[in-house]
């Protein structure tokens with residue numbers, strides 16, 4: 001099943017010779033000539049209303065000698081994505097940057113440069129983002145090999161047939177390292193990367209009048225080991241007095257090479273890896289990935305599995321929002337007590353997950369065409385009680401404790417404001433977008449699974465400050481409960497099939513591309529997969545909501561006090577496993 | 582977990598008159614000292630990846646680290662006794678982990694929590710992943726699991742307590758060698774490996790040149 005594309009505006013006719021429909025088998029959308037990209041993008045945004053650029057990524061087509069950049073754009077009013085691509089020669093891939101039209105492309109273009117070596121002309125700050133300056137090569141290129149390279153794809157011979165060995169024994173250094181020929185470590189200057197970073201931040205914000213006044217801006221570094229960065233995240237803030245004038249997020253401290261490993265893995269091996277993307281919301285990550293691959297395979301899961309998926313995904317949303325609220329309070333200085341309340345409920349939900357999947361956090365629960373196990377009967381009873389009684393009560397309790405608290409209000413209202421225009425332009429999604437007054441929810445905009453059957457409201461708040469980003473999480477948790485109550489009522493009887501076809505270790509995935517997206521708790525979680533019909537994905541890309549929401553961090557922070565930075569970051573609710581992948 | 586009682590200290594077996602049992606304890610200095618140390622191991626507040634979430638869950642009410650005197654998570658390495666490496670160690674993070682370790686005061690302990698910290702875990706073959714934190718710093722306790730359940734973490738911490746109990750306080754303050762911070766070059770470089778790295782890269786260059794020369798001839 002190919003992606004539904006917009007048939008309406010005939011873009012190929014509008015840009016003769018520059019834009020052609022993508023006619024490869026299993027592909028859809030348009031191929032745009034690099035020189036026409038900016039005109040095309042402008043027209044898309046201004047004439048056709050595609051004001052939201054969701055995903056930008058690259059694909060290395062080594063056999064064809066092409067490097068392809070893939071864009072997915074939407075209308076913020078809903079509907080399916082419009083896919084368009086730019087193809088450039090692989091040995092000198094240069095593409096104009098679309099950041100002037102959709103500023104939200106900023107980080108994603110940097111990522112494509114970092115991992116694939118595609119240069120984006122006109123990008124304001126084209127530096128590496130996940131790896132460090134000076135890293136050798138662009139690792140997602142198909143001819144780039146990691147130091148522990150064993151084969152193009154799994155299953156590796158040494159793991160199945162043997163002889164078994166340790167990679168360490170095969171590496172001259174006994175470690176996971178490799179160096180370019182002729183490199184001399186003694187001439188390497190380690191400090192430069194950080195210095196360049198600091199200098200560039202200062203340069204960017206220096207004003208001429210400061211020279212006269214002899215006043216200086218201060219650069220403050222927060223992280224990566226910082227108790228409130230929710231993991232290993234780093235911010236470089238430039239301050240004028242106490243006010244933030246510029247901010248640069250630095251990430252990659254948890255870059256675990258998800259995509260490179262994912263392209264070596266077989267299709268099904270990737271499911272447990274998706275658990276470890278955003279490790280608080282494993283279930284909905286599974287959902288996004290299986291959805292993308294099911295699109296390629298043309299599979300439709302049976303009824304009961306559909307309901308189980310929705311139940312698990314919505315429970316995950318509640319877990320995530322409780323966790324986010326608890327830790328937002330942590331960042332505000334209410335150390336750990338509110339988080340304890342949140343974690344208490346989380347534990348109960350994790351019990352249900354554990355009963356169904358065998359693991360508390362890393363559930364590995366969904367499969368192509370269904371789910372792997374049914375939920376045991378006693379866990380089901382627990383779940384029904386949770387959904388009807390305990391969780392509504394507890395969410396009300398949190399609401400009662402926190403919402404009208406003077407301290408919380410004064411520290412969060414009017415702090416870290418993001419206007420709706422900015423939120424759309426910067427490609428934010430999920431609670432961040434909706435707290436800014438844009439009611440965009442993938443569950444409604446392009447319903448997947450069986451979400452079109454449920455009665456729920458898209459939560460929306462209008463101030464776009466930290467307080468609203470807190471409130472919207474409560475609202476969403478309540479809506480999730482509504483969905484859960486309906487799902488628990490309507491689910492087909494136990495014993496109905498939960499998997500289409502037989503369980504398989506090796507699936508056949510027809511050649512083509514697919515983009516599956518779900519409304520994850522953090523925002524729109526998308527998986528872009530390309531299959532060549534082999535046992536492994538040719539390209540496996542994750543559109544990570546926390547990563548892209550961080551694009552808006554600077555816009556939110558400027559003009560606020562440095563003490564609020566931590567709170568603003570907390571209100572975006574990032575998880576580093578997903579930011580850095 | 583048994584509460585540390587007076588009986589536990591009362592090991593050398595001196596007869597104490599019954600009327601004094603409530604107020605007198607005869608023990609060795611070592612035992613007394615380790616008894617205190619082992620029941621107040623302060624971890625560093627420092628999470629790397631998924632395992633950190635389970636570490637937080639362990640500190641929360643259901644599992645309650647406070648029973649072990651370990652709930653005092655310190656955000657500064659200077660105040661902490663144990664570093665729980667909870668998650669994947671990436672090359673980019675490696676210099677910082679070594680720096681944090683160097684900043685901890687003696688006696689210091691390291692727990693490798695989870696498959697990633699123990700040996701690279703599911704991400705072992707990744708180009709940015711250090712296959713196990715013991716490639717960088719010495720580790721006292723390894724906890725398997727992906728992620729280890731809170732129960733497993735507690736078990737690991739109890740193992741650490743046992744280890745502390747067996748140590749002699751005369752020895753635990755000896756300063757270990759300072760570990761040089763790795764450097765981020767084209768790949769992670771340990772300064773102690775520099776001669777080896779140069780030898781390796783020169784050899785590689787020569788091979789390349791030879792190949793080129795052969796190609797030119799043939």
Ligand code: SF4
Pocket residue numbers: 276630631632667668669694695696697698702703726727728729
């Ligand atoms: S061991 Fe598993 S859970 Fe722990 S950090 Fe590694 S991948 Fe995450």
